[in-house]
Amino acid sequence: MEMGRVMIMAEAAGINIEKMKRDTMKISVASGKGGTGKTTISVNLALSMDNAMLIDCDVEEPNCHLFFKEPMERVREIGIPIPRFDLEKCDRCGKCAEFCQYNAIAIIKNKLLFFEELCHGCGGCKIICPNDAVSETEHVLGIIEKGGMEEMELYHGLLKIGEPFGVPIIKAVKELASPDKNIIFDSPPGTACPAVEAMSDSDFVILVTEPTPFGLHDLKLAVDVVRNIGTPFGVVINRAGIGDNRVEIFCEEDGIPLLATIPNDLDIAKLYSKGIPIVEGIPEFKQEFIKIYDKIKEIVKTQGVE
């Protein structure tokens, strides 16, 4: 079918034309369970694709940079606006403390207490204060750093130790995705807000799992999340051979495309332990990752025109 007609049909079906015009893709690599091989898939896929850029969204424990020789360079700090209280103007009326949904403010014995780590930076206290005693200042949550290689840039966010909420950093690092590059987002584990933030706005989600009861259980949780978001997705089984075929059966019964199986292999584990990408240590593997990318392109294309 010629492209013009496809576009018109797609537009009629309410499909995002912008996305179709781009020939680059945004792919999130995720999993419910930690330690299944998200970073392995992200790094090696990015190294096997043309024109790729890698963005590590696991701001609590980013690991992609460990597979590149160049040290990471600081790009900028990421913060949120937090209140600063003018205690001359403040009459301890307690309206801000009562309003704050995150319990970041308290008035105890006529003293105002502010717990900065609990603040989400919504600005509500500033709006509600009847005495104009609240101004705002920046609270640094973490930093964004840049590294990788000349032909493939890597960006990651790093949440400061002791900070509970990394989502603003995930949002900021995602914004660095260049529209004319193929983007790989390495997502944090789990199914809570950081994982969902890392998966949203992608064209495709790769769910990495292992063939064990834990792997399958957490895969099912992740499938629920991705279906909720509505993004096309497929599964990569890592360490195939350690368990049984329960994940394959689940994927087949549920109509989920299986993109690849990566064997449980001591050489692969050793390369990983040293921070060497598989495609560097075992160059033949590059073909496997190119195949994954080709399968994804095929799926996104068919689902886009449906």
Next chain:
Amino acid sequence: MVKQITIISGKGGSGKTTLTAAFTALAKNLVIVDADVDAADMHLLLHPQIRSSENFHGLNVAQKNDDICTDCGLCYDNCRYSSFDSDNTLHLEKCEGCAVCELVCPVGAIKMVQRVAGESYVSDTRFGKMVHAKMHPGEEATGKLVALVREKARKIAEKEENDLIIIDGPPGTGCTVIASITGVDLVLIVIEPTLSGIHDAKRMIEVARHFQVPTVACINKYDINEENTADIIEFCKAEGIGVIGKLAYDETATRAMMDEKTVVEFSVGQLAADIKDIWKKLEKELVIS
């Protein structure tokens, strides 16, 4: 006084749950907590019989009444989480529950409403009572749910005069991890001798120090990279953190999981013996009489 220990690693998949489950089989008179509330796995080995469950309300979320809304745009202007489009359509999935929109709406078209964000359970297992939870996907306030299950466990332990609470921690360094380790008597960090494992464990050690929790470490699958294992032992020493054991890569761990049993129930081999040895040392650290 009931003692509390949290098993944690920073990096996922380093063997936290496998080890924690084995400890629950070895410990006596305990309450078990699964604090990995968004991808809990320990129930797959312990088969808890749920005795009571309770809805968990996270933060309230905005609800907009379009019949009253005058499209003034104040909600759009003031929301810092992009929950409103410029035509004032509300996108609930972006709402962080701050209630600023409710505050600024001049006609009362927005109300903050309660939403069920998950469920918490108190269960019986063959080793003792277990408190666990299930968070709904994409929810905020996961740390709050962890705090809630820990509080329930503490109350049970006090009432039933248990000696110990064993907590299986989540991966990462954020709110769920912080809620899992604050105020416990001991943190055990499980470290895998890979560059990722080491990187994440170092951050985890900093988190534990930040919240002033006593910490010990053990190395899992130490033989996949003995050089890295030597590095771990060295930096733990420099940090003043005792390495109380190391476990070899052993397929018994996966086979026990396939059989839905803890390693110490499934096997009497080397891995089980080494885990028992680590548990003995932990008991000593915790001074459980």
